[in-house]
Amino acid sequence: MNIALACYSFKVLGGRERDCLEIAKGLAGLGHDVTILTTHPPQSGLKAPIRLENLKRAGWSNHSRIAHFAGAIQRWRKHAHIDAIIGFERLPGLDFYYAAGQPWPHRSRFEMLLPRYRLLVEFEAAVFARGSSTFVFFLAENQAQMFRKIYATPEDRSLVLPPTLHPDRRAPETFYGERDAIRSELGIPDDHRLLINVAAYGEQKGLDRIIVALADVRAATLLSVGMTDADAFVTKARQAGVADRVRFIGYSDRIDSLIGAADLMVHPARVEATGTVIIESLLYGVPVITSGICGYADHVSKSGAGQVLGEPFEQQALVAALQASLQPEQLETLRSKARDYSGVLAASPSMSGVTKIISKTIQRVIASSSTT
Numbered sequence: 001m002n003i004a005l006a007c008y009s010f011k012v013l014g015g016r017e018r019d020c021l022e023i024a025k026g027l028a029g030l031g032h033d034v035t036i037l038t039t040h041p042p043q044s045g046l047k048a049p050i051r052l053e054n055l056k057r058a059g060w061s062n063h064s065r066i067a068h069f070a071g072a073i074q075r076w077r078k079h080a081h082i083d084a085i086i087g088f089e090r091l092p093g094l095d096f097y098y099a100a101g102q103p104w105p106h107r108s109r110f111e112m113l114l115p116r117y118r119l120l121v122e123f124e125a126a127v128f129a130r131g132s133s134t135f136v137f138f139l140a141e142n143q144a145q146m147f148r149k150i151y152a153t154p155e156d157r158s159l160v161l162p163p164t165l166h167p168d169r170r171a172p173e174t175f176y177g178e179r180d181a182i183r184s185e186l187g188i189p190d191d192h193r194l195l196i197n198v199a200a201y202g203e204q205k206g207l208d209r210i211i212v213a214l215a216d217v218r219a220a221t222l223l224s225v226g227m228t229d230a231d232a233f234v235t236k237a238r239q240a241g242v243a244d245r246v247r248f249i250g251y252s253d254r255i256d257s258l259i260g261a262a263d264l265m266v267h268p269a270r271v272e273a274t275g276t277v278i279i280e281s282l283l284y285g286v287p288v289i290t291s292g293i294c295g296y297a298d299h300v301s302k303s304g305a306g307q308v309l310g311e312p313f314e315q316q317a318l319v320a321a322l323q324a325s326l327q328p329e330q331l332e333t334l335r336s337k338a339r340d341y342s343g344v345l346a347a348s349p350s351m352s353g354v355t356k357i358i359s360k361t362i363q364r365v366i367a368s369s370s371t372t
Contacts, residue, residue, distance in 0.1 A: 001363065002033045002081055004053075007088040008069055009040035012228060013251060014200035015276055016100035017042070019164075019351070020088045023098070024050050026355030035080075037073055039065070063116040066091075070123070084362050087134075092126035094134045096362060101273050102293070103146055128153045135365050137161055137358060139274045140295025159361055163279050163296060164354045165345070182261035186223065186247055193220045193326050196262035196286075198255060198277045200226045202233050206268035206291065209318055214242040216319045220326060221245045223262065225252055260284045264325060264334075268309060268318055269294055283345045287334035289321050303341035305334050 005027075007020040021042065028034045034050045039057035046052050055072040059065035070091040077085065077093075087094035090101075104120050127134045128151035136158040138144040144160050147153050188194050195214075199205030207224055211233065214222055222245060224230065230248040237246040252258060259265065265281035267290040275294035282288060282299060288306035290297050291313060300306045307321045324330060349357075 001083040001366070002035075003027055003362065004035045004037055004073075004077075004080070004082050004085045005088065006037040006069075006073055006085055006091065006094070008038065008066065010038060010042035011040045012200045013042070014226075015274075016088050016098075019098065019100065021046075022351045023086075023355050023358065026352050027359060029352070030356065030359050032359065035082075037076065037085075039069055061116065063119045066123070067119060083366060086358075086362075087127070090120070090123045090127050092123060094127060096135045096137065096358075096365075097127045099136055099138050099143060099147070099273065102143060102271060103150055125151065130154065132157075135159075135361070137361075139163075142298070143273050143295045159357075161354055161357060162349050163274070163299070163345075164276075164349060164351050165279065165283065178257050179261045182257055186261075188221050191219055192245075193263040193331075194223060194261060195220055195264050195266050195322075196223045196225065196259055197266050198225045198259070200228070200251075202227050202230065204269060204271045206266075206270055206313075207233055208236055209268045209313070209315065210266050211236050211240055211242060211246060212315060213319045213322055214245060215240050217322045217326065220322070221247065222266075223247045223249065223258065225249045225255065225258055256280070256284065259286055262286055263331060264289060264306075264322075266318075266322070267291070267294065268313065270313075279345050279348075282338050283342045285335060285339040285342055287325060287331070287338050289318070289325060299341070299345075303337055303344075305338035305341055 005020055005024050007017060010017050024034050024036055028050050035053055036050060037053045037055055039055050041052055041054050053076060055069065057065055058068045074093050084095040086096040086098055088098050088100060104124055126132060128147050130152045136153065138158055138160045141160050144158060183194060197205060197207050197210055199207055210222055228250055237243040259281055265277060265286050265288045267275055267277060267288060269275060269291050272294040275290060275296045278288050278290055278294060278296040279299055282303055282305055288300050290300055291309045292311050297308045300308050309317050309321060325334060
């Protein structure tokens with residue numbers, strides 16, 4: 001089949017963008033003709049046989065640019081021989097949508113009149129509403145329940161994918177042997193616990209919450225990985241009086257080793273469909289503190305290797321969870337439980353396995369629609 005994947009921008013390589021690239025590679029490997037539609041291509045480029053269509057970006061605001069992107073896709077489709085378009089953004093006219101997000105929050109009546117909010121909700125409804133024909137790939141069961149509650153999305157028009165791990169997210173054999181070397185490289189004091197937060201968008205993933213909490217958590221250093229612009233958080237750390245205990249690292253190709261060097265993954269996210277770093281951390285034997293909104297938070301509960309914070313979020317609850325989890329005996333117990341659970345996660349499908357599920361589903365849905 002000829003399949004197009006629509007992802008607005010690869011300027012920041014977050015989880016959604018990485019998933020798009022991996023799925024594109026997987027579909028091409030299965031023999032499909034694959035094209036990626038975007039307005040900002042990945043810096044590393046794409047190898048044949050995957051094609052790239054760099055659509056022109058226009059508009060003065062974010063929502064107007066998204067609207068233009070949606071229109072550009074439909075204009076491109078008229079002249080392309082495409083069997084299916086998989087969207088990684090909520091856009092009208094998609095055949096399939098990879099749901100890497102949560103529902104847009106319902107605002108006040110005044111905010112709902114604003115052009116940005118009105119367009120985002122309209123585009124979301126175009127994907128999830130009962131009358132839509134878009135098939136949805138959900139990433140977690142609680143995420144699916146949220147959308148179904150709002151839009152009554154039919155269950156037969158969606159599929160919840162199993163948790164996935166990227167090929168470079170398998171625990172290396174030298175995992176524990178690297179810890180001391182990495183901590184020494186980062187300048188982590190011997191008597192400090194190392195906390196880690198991995199996020200391309202710090203506010204969405206609760207980085208500011210951790211920085212504030214750090215003032216009440218002594219003998220601990222925070223490692224922030226993934227942001228291209230951390231200036232606001234550097235200022236936040238300075239204002240909180242913890243600047244000397246926060247390390248900022250941009251994008252890194254050794255996320256596994258950095259997570260493995262930590263004592264605790266802290267992920268008090270505000271917005272998170274799944275939270276792949278949660279299962280990555282547990283795979284590496286690292287306990288997790290996370291907010292309950294994350295789709296993969298249930299793995300923390302199942303494993304007992306950490307704590308799931310309740311909603312609505314309370315700052316003091318995060319402080320208490322950190323203080324309790326970093327007690328020597330408790331931390332060792334949590335590590336042991338994470339290591340036990342890593343075997344469960346290691347047996348989960350790789351991204352290539354999930355791509356096969358996506359490929360078979362696309363073929364089944366298209367075959368079914370052609371006979372009706």
